[in-house]
Amino acid sequence: MRKCAKCSEKGVIYLPQHRLALCKTHYLEWFENRVEKTVKTFSMFSKKDDILVAVSGGKDSLGVWHALWALGYKVDGLYINLGIGEYSELSEKKAKAFADKIGRKLHVVSLKENIADIPTLKELQDRPACSICGTLKRYYMNLTAKKLGYSVIVTGHNLDDECAVLMGNVLSWNIEYLVRQYPVLEEGNGFVRKVKPLCLVSEKESAMYAFLSGIDFVEDECPYSVGASSINYKLLMSKIEEESPGTKLRFYLEFIRKVRPMLAIKKDLHLRPCQVCGEPTTSDVCSVCRLRMRLENSKAEMRRDF
Numbered sequence: 001m002r003k004c005a006k007c008s009e010k011g012v013i014y015l016p017q018h019r020l021a022l023c024k025t026h027y028l029e030w031f032e033n034r035v036e037k038t039v040k041t042f043s044m045f046s047k048k049d050d051i052l053v054a055v056s057g058g059k060d061s062l063g064v065w066h067a068l069w070a071l072g073y074k075v076d077g078l079y080i081n082l083g084i085g086e087y088s089e090l091s092e093k094k095a096k097a098f099a100d101k102i103g104r105k106l107h108v109v110s111l112k113e114n115i116a117d118i119p120t121l122k123e124l125q126d127r128p129a130c131s132i133c134g135t136l137k138r139y140y141m142n143l144t145a146k147k148l149g150y151s152v153i154v155t156g157h158n159l160d161d162e163c164a165v166l167m168g169n170v171l172s173w174n175i176e177y178l179v180r181q182y183p184v185l186e187e188g189n190g191f192v193r194k195v196k197p198l199c200l201v202s203e204k205e206s207a208m209y210a211f212l213s214g215i216d217f218v219e220d221e222c223p224y225s226v227g228a229s230s231i232n233y234k235l236l237m238s239k240i241e242e243e244s245p246g247t248k249l250r251f252y253l254e255f256i257r258k259v260r261p262m263l264a265i266k267k268d269l270h271l272r273p274c275q276v277c278g279e280p281t282t283s284d285v286c287s288v289c290r291l292r293m294r295l296e297n298s299k300a301e302m303r304r305d306f
């Protein structure tokens, strides 16, 4: 390994796309500076905002929480327990231990207590677990942030996540989703502002930051992530990146800078409050309330059969 570009120490990481070798101290500093620059470039939030980080217990979400905390932002955490067996229990434990370590609050929302766990809902619906899970996470993140008075929700999506989504949307030319692919989703219509401060750091860089910061994160992936198409896209992008460092960053940033503005046709979503829970939706009753009704109907049917 080459020497650190900033001091005489031995480098612990080499960043090929930036042609930079750094020691532990300077890598942590580089990463936090990059996060801060991303926050400022996209005007995500300021030191006055009360920020809620959605944490899964993994390296990215605990890493972004740590970086923002180290940079002096007011950041608390939200853990949504999905009820996916041991994976969820261990993730909650690690998220709680991390919150205690940095002395910040961790709010916990249990899907089982609010509606039902993911395995139960997957059985009820003929939909992939990730699609149900995504809907519920978005719903409870927004609801909880509003209830507790947070003005911004942070998620731990990194450059690899964003590139995989971008690639999927490009392959199917999904213009509606492409327009929405931006590191900031503005507040309004009942939604709290949502931002992705890790969108310009790769998965490897994020993992290295979590590791070098001494964060105890969950290494296991969610059991439902196996076979997701995003994993294939990530592998493909990483192969290209290996051959040609900087491709991922270019692919994402050039889309944001050059292509997205050309697609940004204003589309009125006709959002209105859900007639049951009041959260924003495009239909009379939101998808979470419809899911809850379906669950109740199926329970009533089961009672009738016995």
Ligand code: SF4
Residues within 6 Å of the ligand: 082, 118, 129, 130, 131, 133, 134, 222, 223, 224, 225
């Ligand atoms: Fe939810 Fe799918 Fe992610 Fe598991 S892999 S946490 S089910 S979105």
Ligand code: ZN
Residues within 6 Å of the ligand: 004, 005, 006, 007, 008, 009, 022, 023, 024, 025, 026
């Ligand atoms: Zn150094």
Ligand code: ZN
Residues within 6 Å of the ligand: 274, 275, 276, 277, 278, 279, 285, 286, 287, 288, 289, 290
């Ligand atoms: Zn509703």
